[in-house]
Amino acid sequence: MNTLDLHAEEFRQQGFTVFRSALPPDQVKLMRNLAEDRYQACVADPPDRDTLRGGVSLMRAFEFGSAFRDVLELEPVIPLVETLLGDDCHAISQNVLRIPTGRSIVNWHIDDALFFPFLAGLAIDPTEVPVYSLNVMIALSDIPTDDFGPTQVVPGSHLFGRHPDYTSRLPSGVEAVSLHAQAGDCYLVNSQTWHRGAQNETDRTRYVLTTAYGRRFISQRFYPFLNYRMSPRVLNGAGPRLMRLLGSHGKGPYG
Known part of the structure; x- marks a missing residue:
């Protein structure tokens, strides 16, 4: 099997798979800084708060x-997404999850419908x-132990x-594993896989970029939905590929 096939096999069997060092450190740092700037803008300016959930x-x-x-x-991740x-x-x-000390999404769940x-x-x-549908999650900070609040599946x-x-x-009898990661590592998680984020018990904020992908018939979820218009x-x-991933499709069965 080639690398793509190995990841596809693991994903289908386990409900997740991991790519190490998917992003270089300089890009990780840039994205973490951009996310923190956006968070501070949301807190300071009420009109920006519609982009901050929970x-x-x-x-x-x-x-x-x-x-x-x-x-x-992102290569080599998107070929696997398209394969699946x-x-x-x-x-x-x-979305970017910005998890400070004492916070996380600790309840076990799947994403969307069963x-x-x-x-x-x-x-x-x-x-x-x-x-x-599935989530591509990229650690934008080191998450080496459970204390840092890793994704658990x-x-x-x-x-x-x-x-x-x-x-x-x-x-009882159901076991979970923690997806410990270094900044830049990437893990794909099936939307139907039971998962959560453990609570961040450290004094460092945890940052994770989460991109959800779906088949063509799965609707995009860009708040405020009906009134959302993507900026030029x-x-x-x-x-062409990026445009399609952003939602530009040809005519299909429903229009």
Whole structure:
């Protein structure tokens, strides 16, 4: 198997896979600084607060600068995304999680709807279960231990066919793993995989860029939704693949 096939196999079996050193340190630092600047602007200026959700999630990161927009087609990650979702997939959202001391999203969850409830209790070949959406998460700060609040996942849970209880505890017998990372590492997580962010117990803020991708029929989630209009500044200089990832599609079955 080549590297792409190995990552695809792990993703289908486990519900996640990891790319090490996907971004160089200078780019990581730039993106972390841009995110912090945006956060400070949101706190200081009420009109900007619509991009800050729950005090920790900075929405529409592609608006912050080309560094965020261009990472939408990051190599070698995007070929895997397209392998799993199809070559007409697009970005659903792009947010930066800024997790200070004592905060995180500690309840176990999946993202959005439960796609395959009929899988509950069935023995099934993971390669036969389609992938409809996934998260590409890039650590913008070092997350070497559980104290730093890493993303935690339950391997194979994308095949459980059920929601986790929305609490900080897992059912008896269900085991999780922590995705420890160095700044620049990237991990892909199936939207159906049970996951959460452990609480940040350190005195350092945790930064993670999260880009969600979906198949063509999965709608984009750019707040404020119906009234959102992408700025020409975001589209300036984008090539055909990037334009499609941003949502530019040809005519299809519904229009």
